[in-house]
Amino acid sequence: MTTQETASGVALWRQVADGIERGIANGSFAAGEKLPGEMEIAETYRVNRHTVRRALATLAERGLVRAERGSGTYVEATRIAYPLRSRTRFSEIVGAGGREPRGQLIDASEEPASRELARQLGLKSGAPLIRIEALRLADRTPVCISTTWLSAEHFPGAGSVFASARSMTKLLAHYGVRDYRRASTRITAAIVDATDAARLDLALGRPILVVDATDVDTDGQPLVTKRSRFAAERVEFLVENV
Amino acid sequence: MTTQETASGVALWRQVADGIERGIANGSFAAGEKLPGEMEIAETYRVNRHTVRRALATLAERGLVRAERGSGTYVEATRIAYPLRSRTRFSEIVGAGGREPRGQLIDASEEPASRELARQLGLKSGAPLIRIEALRLADRTPVCISTTWLSAEHFPGAGSVFASARSMTKLLAHYGVRDYRRASTRITAAIVDATDAARLDLALGRPILVVDATDVDTDGQPLVTKRSRFAAERVEFLVENV
DNA sequence: CCATATTTGTGCGTATGTATG
DNA sequence: TCATACATACGCACAAATATG
Numbered sequence: 001m002t003t004q005e006t007a008s009g010v011a012l013w014r015q016v017a018d019g020i021e022r023g024i025a026n027g028s029f030a031a032g033e034k035l036p037g038e039m040e041i042a043e044t045y046r047v048n049r050h051t052v053r054r055a056l057a058t059l060a061e062r063g064l065v066r067a068e069r070g071s072g073t074y075v076e077a078t079r080i081a082y083p084l085r086s087r088t089r090f091s092e093i094v095g096a097g098g099r100e101p102r103g104q105l106i107d108a109s110e111e112p113a114s115r116e117l118a119r120q121l122g123l124k125s126g127a128p129l130i131r132i133e134a135l136r137l138a139d140r141t142p143v144c145i146s147t148t149w150l151s152a153e154h155f156p157g158a159g160s161v162f163a164s165a166r167s168m169t170k171l172l173a174h175y176g177v178r179d180y181r182r183a184s185t186r187i188t189a190a191i192v193d194a195t196d197a198a199r200l201d202l203a204l205g206r207p208i209l210v211v212d213a214t215d216v217d218t219d220g221q222p223l224v225t226k227r228s229r230f231a232a233e234r235v236e237f238l239v240e241n242v
Numbered sequence: 243m244t245t246q247e248t249a250s251g252v253a254l255w256r257q258v259a260d261g262i263e264r265g266i267a268n269g270s271f272a273a274g275e276k277l278p279g280e281m282e283i284a285e286t287y288r289v290n291r292h293t294v295r296r297a298l299a300t301l302a303e304r305g306l307v308r309a310e311r312g313s314g315t316y317v318e319a320t321r322i323a324y325p326l327r328s329r330t331r332f333s334e335i336v337g338a339g340g341r342e343p344r345g346q347l348i349d350a351s352e353e354p355a356s357r358e359l360a361r362q363l364g365l366k367s368g369a370p371l372i373r374i375e376a377l378r379l380a381d382r383t384p385v386c387i388s389t390t391w392l393s394a395e396h397f398p399g400a401g402s403v404f405a406s407a408r409s410m411t412k413l414l415a416h417y418g419v420r421d422y423r424r425a426s427t428r429i430t431a432a433i434v435d436a437t438d439a440a441r442l443d444l445a446l447g448r449p450i451l452v453v454d455a456t457d458v459d460t461d462g463q464p465l466v467t468k469r470s471r472f473a474a475e476r477v478e479f480l481v482e483n484v
Numbered sequence: 485c486c487a488t489a490t491t492t493g494t495g496c497g498t499a500t501g502t503a504t505g
Numbered sequence: 506t507c508a509t510a511c512a513t514a515c516g517c518a519c520a521a522a523t524a525t526g
Contacts, residue, residue, distance in 0.1 A: 241427070255514085314490095
């Protein structure tokens with residue numbers, strides 16, 4: 001049979017690899033669990049076992065699965081465990097997982113506060129805000145896009161400060177904020193839009209976790225409010241109860 | 243111009259209404275925020291303002307939006323606020339929002355514990371478990387599908403008990419469990435699969451919030467562990483920090 | 485308080501596609 | 506094929522409430 005990739009334009013091993021990756025991203029194959037045997041996968045996709053092996057090899061190379069001779073192929077825990085605590089710092093969380101956290105400024109601009117943003121920040125509607133769009137990565141993997149708003153009066157020139165600091169914690173420290181904490185966190189999910197998909201290197205139609213959060217200083221005064229969009233397949237949020 | 247609905251078979255006002263509803267479900271139009279003006283919507287969809295008005299009217303009838311003369315049309319907050327506390331009870335949370343919580347047994351069966359489930363429940367791998375599949379609703383809206391596992395030895399006949407009690411709290415009370423609390427919560431997101439989509443009355447391709455949680459008794463002994471799939475567009479999780 | 489622009493709400497007329505007999 | 510009834514869609518005009526400076 002001359003199956004090959006003709007017609008679809010995608011090699012068979014690639015189709016199998018994508019299918020398995022989707023299963024992992026979707027949670028059909030849970031982290032740590034065993035994948036079906038190579039023969040079983042070959043039957044479900046109606047391909048030769050060699051084709052399955054090639055698919056699994058590429059996944060193993062990327063660290064998504066790990067093959068154990070005589071036992072099976074296991075899904076590696078790829079999701080970044082993201083605890084939602086009062087003290088939530090991207091850099092600390094990612095660093096704790098043995099990955100290198102990175103920040104990258106996408107855009108900084110000024111805009112007047114909408115009623116909702118003003119309420120979150122304890123400002124008057126229409127007050128000048130600085131809006132910082134940033135991409136956050138763990139090693140070389142994009143994790144989330146954050147849109148952060150802060151008062152242009154209290155933090156003048158915050159955009160250029162972030163551009164060099166590449167960290168919200170360092171930015172706040174630059175203005176004399178020694179400590180801050182998470183006051184409120186709201187989690188929803190949605191489908192990634194085209195621009196975020198490109199930035200997060202995510203396929204269209206994939207889910208994202210949307211987190212709206214406000215940070216306050218030690219006196220409970222609002223400092224920044226933000227909306228972060230996480231690639232759902234790359235993180236898991238952990239709620240720690242008291 | 244023979245616009246009408248020819249070819250597509252779907253009335254224009256219906257297409258506009260669906261488009262706006264998607265925007266709301268997706269978070270493109272945030273809760274409480276103002277929609278674009280009727281003229282602007284009419285231009286983007288290239289239809290008459292009356293057509294837009296009809297679309298908005300149907301959405302207003304269903305309570306998704308609210309029009310204010312002279313001001314604009316606003317998105318009503320439709321999502322159920324779901325606080326993730328140590329004490330998390332579906333019935334209490336939904337009831338607090340002024341809606342009537344309902345539970346409905348889909349299926350109950352017995353299965354041996356996988357290594358992962360056994361670890362969560364503090365049992366031996368292969369121990370007999372009862373698996374309860376249930377649909378939870380607020381008023382008549384499906385909110386989530388929960389798969390709950392509990393020890394078949396400690397809770398014999400749990401399936402039929404749940405079928406009549408229709409509540410996990412009442413089920414546990416039936417076995418003498420007076421109080422319990424949430425020990426761990428893990429949140430991810432995915433795309434709904436076909437069976438869950440049908441049960442949740444959700445379109446294919448829509449995102450779901452997946453919550454893995456374990457409840458323990460007052461001594462910290464694991465009681466039940468579950469995986470719930472929430473229709474993302476119908477809930478928002480709130481993390482309450484201490 | 486005033487003037488003006490914006491936005492939703494309402495009415496009427498016209499044209500066209502759909503359903504039925 | 507024709508006649509009729511109805512829903513859909515468009516265009517224009519104006520009223521009423523609101524926002525803004």
